[in-house]
Amino acid sequence: MAAAKKDRDRFSTATRLRLFGEQTAARVYRSQTRRQARRSRLTGRAALLALVLCSLIVALAYPIRQYVAQRADIQEQERKLADARERTEELRDAKARWQDPAYVERQARERLHMQLPGETGFTVLDPDAETRRRTDRGAADRAWYVNLFDGVDKADRSSTDD
Template sequence: MLVLVLCSLVAILAYPTRQFIAQRSEISAQRAKAERATQQVEQLRKERARWQDPEYVKAQARERLHYALPGETPFVSVDPSPPATAQPAPGAVAAGPAARSAVPWYTNVWDSVALADAPAAAGAAPGAAPSTAPVPATR
């Protein structure tokens, strides 16, 4: 009879004990999250205080925006020999927004008209979807 009472007590207390342990771990996780948020707020307050200093603002404007004070001559140093990886291979088609900005807009329009007017590729079957291959730029 005593074993039956002990087993029933264990069964009755198992679920609340498990919930208690789960809630304790959740509370500690929330406390850690609150501590991280507090640290982040403190860091942002320090950053805001730095931006209130006019000298810091001037330094950031000079560094990030390349501003110069009146009477100064601003300049940007450029490496005369770019790295080998930045140079495209001869005959390669330039792609991306930087390459498109080097070509006048009307050249891109004319190239798209020429592409639309060109016959389908020799290997394409009639009724097949058009190719999405890049079109070489003509100058």
């Protein structure tokens, strides 16, 4: 009879619910402790990884900045070298042209108005050029402050004419 009562208690609904609740609570508790353990390990690992990455970034920042600056300087110097080589070539070409007597003669005729013996030179005069030259020379012969006040007077007259 005692065995039958024991079997009844073992299979009763209240007993089964209590056992089921205890088992569920044990599973939940075990899974929570595992998650917490996993989280704490991941958090520590993540912190260590972040520390290592930050250390690497700090350690490499200055050399990388220097490298980039030096590369920029090298490119600037290469550009200057290319410009200098181009200028040198232009000067060599000019020197070679000046070695040619025909080029020298043409430049003398254009720039200095040179004429060979037996040639007749002509000068074309601009009638307005003489008056401009006289007014410019007159202004050059006077003191600077006289020119300044003349300019102010001209500006005043032109503003009152409008």
